[in-house]
Amino acid sequence: MALRPHLKTAKSVQVGRMAVEGHDGRITVSTLAEARYFAAGGFRDILYGVGIIPAKLPAITELRRQGINLRVVTDNLTVARSIADAARGGDTFSVFIEIDSGGGRAGLPFPDMPGLIDIARVLHGAPGVELAGVMTHAGHSYHQSTPDGIAAVAEQERLAIVTAAEKIRAAGIPCPIVSGGSTPTATWSRDFTGITEMRPGVYVFNDLDQALIGSCGPEDLALSVLASVIGHYPHRNQMLVDAGALALSKDVSAQEFQPKVGYGTIAHAPSKDMAVVECSQEHGFVASSDPMPYGNMPIGTRVRILPNHACITAAAYDRYYVVDSDLDGGKSIVDIYDRINGW
Amino acid sequence: MALRPHLKTAKSVQVGRMAVEGHDGRITVSTLAEARYFAAGGFRDILYGVGIIPAKLPAITELRRQGINLRVVTDNLTVARSIADAARGGDTFSVFIEIDSGGGRAGLPFPDMPGLIDIARVLHGAPGVELAGVMTHAGHSYHQSTPDGIAAVAEQERLAIVTAAEKIRAAGIPCPIVSGGSTPTATWSRDFTGITEMRPGVYVFNDLDQALIGSCGPEDLALSVLASVIGHYPHRNQMLVDAGALALSKDVSAQEFQPKVGYGTIAHAPSKDMAVVECSQEHGFVASSDPMPYGNMPIGTRVRILPNHACITAAAYDRYYVVDSDLDGGKSIVDIYDRINGW
Numbered sequence: 001m002a003l004r005p006h007l008k009t010a011k012s013v014q015v016g017r018m019a020v021e022g023h024d025g026r027i028t029v030s031t032l033a034e035a036r037y038f039a040a041g042g043f044r045d046i047l048y049g050v051g052i053i054p055a056k057l058p059a060i061t062e063l064r065r066q067g068i069n070l071r072v073v074t075d076n077l078t079v080a081r082s083i084a085d086a087a088r089g090g091d092t093f094s095v096f097i098e099i100d101s102g103g104g105r106a107g108l109p110f111p112d113m114p115g116l117i118d119i120a121r122v123l124h125g126a127p128g129v130e131l132a133g134v135m136t137h138a139g140h141s142y143h144q145s146t147p148d149g150i151a152a153v154a155e156q157e158r159l160a161i162v163t164a165a166e167k168i169r170a171a172g173i174p175c176p177i178v179s180g181g182s183t184p185t186a187t188w189s190r191d192f193t194g195i196t197e198m199r200p201g202v203y204v205f206n207d208l209d210q211a212l213i214g215s216c217g218p219e220d221l222a223l224s225v226l227a228s229v230i231g232h233y234p235h236r237n238q239m240l241v242d243a244g245a246l247a248l249s250k251d252v253s254a255q256e257f258q259p260k261v262g263y264g265t266i267a268h269a270p271s272k273d274m275a276v277v278e279c280s281q282e283h284g285f286v287a288s289s290d291p292m293p294y295g296n297m298p299i300g301t302r303v304r305i306l307p308n309h310a311c312i313t314a315a316a317y318d319r320y321y322v323v324d325s326d327l328d329g330g331k332s333i334v335d336i337y338d339r340i341n342g343w
Numbered sequence: 344m345a346l347r348p349h350l351k352t353a354k355s356v357q358v359g360r361m362a363v364e365g366h367d368g369r370i371t372v373s374t375l376a377e378a379r380y381f382a383a384g385g386f387r388d389i390l391y392g393v394g395i396i397p398a399k400l401p402a403i404t405e406l407r408r409q410g411i412n413l414r415v416v417t418d419n420l421t422v423a424r425s426i427a428d429a430a431r432g433g434d435t436f437s438v439f440i441e442i443d444s445g446g447g448r449a450g451l452p453f454p455d456m457p458g459l460i461d462i463a464r465v466l467h468g469a470p471g472v473e474l475a476g477v478m479t480h481a482g483h484s485y486h487q488s489t490p491d492g493i494a495a496v497a498e499q500e501r502l503a504i505v506t507a508a509e510k511i512r513a514a515g516i517p518c519p520i521v522s523g524g525s526t527p528t529a530t531w532s533r534d535f536t537g538i539t540e541m542r543p544g545v546y547v548f549n550d551l552d553q554a555l556i557g558s559c560g561p562e563d564l565a566l567s568v569l570a571s572v573i574g575h576y577p578h579r580n581q582m583l584v585d586a587g588a589l590a591l592s593k594d595v596s597a598q599e600f601q602p603k604v605g606y607g608t609i610a611h612a613p614s615k616d617m618a619v620v621e622c623s624q625e626h627g628f629v630a631s632s633d634p635m636p637y638g639n640m641p642i643g644t645r646v647r648i649l650p651n652h653a654c655i656t657a658a659a660y661d662r663y664y665v666v667d668s669d670l671d672g673g674k675s676i677v678d679i680y681d682r683i684n685g686w
Contacts, residue, residue, distance in 0.1 A: 008624055008625070030624060031625060050573065050585060050625045051583065053571050053585075054642075054643055055571065055643055076575065076642055078641070079642055104579065105583070105623060105626055105628070106573075106574050106583055106626065109576075228396050228398065229396075230393065230394040230395075230396055231394045231418060231419060231449050235452055236447065240448070242393060242394075242396075245592075245594065245655050246658050249588075249592075250594045251593045252593075280448060280482065281351055281373060281654055281655065282374060282393050283393065283449065285448070298421070299396055299419055299421060299422055300396040300397055300398055311624055312588050312589065312624065315659070316684075316685075317685070318684075318685060342660070342661060343590070
């Protein structure tokens with residue numbers, strides 16, 4: 001099975017190159033800005049994994065004419081016809097049909113998948129258009145927190161896309177790629193039969209949410225936000241740090257499994273349940289179940305905050321400072337990786 | 344009374360210049376990056392409104408040596424002493440003492456304000472250090488939604504800083520500036536006696552939260568996110584748009600007063616309560632209390648989404664496209680304003 005990592009998490013060519021090392025180099029992106037950036041960084045097989053609209057086809061064509069196999073996704077017959085129309089001028093497209101395997105986001109809902117064969121016929125029948133395959137994202141795996149629960153979602157994911165591919169093939173239409181993927185299902189699936197590639201993303205960094213649902217261990221979180229203690233408030237057993245809603249994001253997905261993580265926990269915290277429990281734009285409110293250790297954490301103390309959701313927190317930054325150890329105050333930055341933000 | 348707008352909302356010199364038009368040009372910022380950017384843009388009296396720490400003093404000095412009156416804030420005796428020490432080398436500082444007027448974020452908690460006079464004495468007694476005054480942010484005004492409720496918070500705000508200033512003056516120490524401010528209290532306060540400046544911020548754009556609490560009318564929202572319909576899902580009466588958690592932010596502050604706003608409402612919506620009710624990174628789930636008008640909103644339809652909290656949503660972008668009318672597809676962009684993000 002091939003790996004097509006979703007690089008929307010890191011949005012960084014340096015991380016992307018590490019992710020595809022030992023694999024064939026195919027990747028997934030979530031914006032046209034990422035597609036252009038990774039194309040410029042040498043990536044050639046790129047799946048733009050958010051439902052395409054006709055107005056974006058010229059941007060797709062622009063990269064495809066440069067030799068980038070930028071592939072698109074649809075679940076809509078009208079859009080499929082627009083793609084077929086756009087290809088009449090001599091341009092080519094490579095298209096995935098998206099299946100909703102139970103997550104309830106994009107895709108033709110399994111098991112009915114209404115219109116699946118109609119869309120497949122329009123794409124397959126259009127000169128210059130390749131029906132690349134079927135794809136799904138089992139986003140509902142994020143709401144399971146046991147290997148058994150995630151494995152059950154993984155089996156739904158597999159069944160949906162393998163069934164879709166079989167239906168298309170039964171109609172006499174090739175369906176070469178059967179693409180699944182999420183970090184939890186890639187980690188805990190017990191059967192990949194029929195799947196040809198997986199597209200996990202957040203595994204490149206991991207985060208509190210992934211640790212809590214069991215995709216990684218508590219020591220496997222590669223991303224943190226460096227902040228400073230800026231205030232002591234003994235009358236309410238809190239401190240403030242200079243990292244708030246913009247530095248951490250307001251994503252609290254991990255609270256589904258552990259409300260005490262707040263907007264992020266303090267790495268190597270000197271007291272119990274130390275976390276950012278509230279945020280304003282540039283202020284983070286740090287609380288603890290223990291008395292706050294003010295003596296050990298004077299104003300100016302640097303702390304590392306582990307985020308709920310790495311993809312969303314990282315988006316506040318235009319680069320990564322790669323360090324070898326924690327709480328070093330920036331003294332052992334060994335590399336800087338860039339990022340592509342925006343659209 | 345002077346206006347010292349908090350430019351953390353817009354983070355844009357063009358907006359900043361409009362905000363200070365007819366006033367004396369003093370502003371507030373929330374990051375050192377903003378301070379440098381607005382200084383380069385010609386602003387000379389800048390309050391860095393997030394509690395200062397000693398490690399940031401060299402950056403303050405660097406701008407002050409360029410003739411920028413970059414002022415800082417503290418509520419901590421140890422920090423006050425560090426500022427006094429830093430001034431011994433001949434550099435100058437202008438410092439506000441922060442008061443907690445009831446919001447429970449930074450500041451010496453009113454009415455006790457423990458250490459107020461000690462901090463004032465250290466700052467006033469240090470050659471090269473000016474005690475500029477006292478300041479507060481009545482953040483709790485955001486949780487009121489009636490003129491009376493907000494006016495009550497405004498009176499707490501006024502009482503806290505005016506009392507603090509009087510205590511300092513009673514100790515024989517000058518306290519020239521008495522600085523309050525939030526958009527709701529600036530709008531609904533009934534008595535500004537003793538206050539010398541106000542620091543509202545979000546009023547430059549307004550947002551769903553401000554509209555719901557009554558700081559502005561429903562037609563006063565200047566900021567929106569332009570997105571496209573990318574999918575139709577009649578089996579669950581939803582659409583998807585290509586604006587998700589990164590484009591809108593995960594701030595849901597306005598849900599405190601109206602849960603149906605979700606992550607943002609659709610401007611000029613053709614059906615009832617049409618809003619982004621769920622977000623993944625690049626997907627927004629649009630729902631409505633009515634049957635979804637798919638026929639009027641084919642794939643590719645552009646929609647404008649009004650955000651919960653303008654300050655947080657705007658931070659995902661590096662510029663503003665200034666348009667004259669809604670839903671114009673970008674055809675009447677009359678200007679582009681830049682922004683400073685990061686720290």
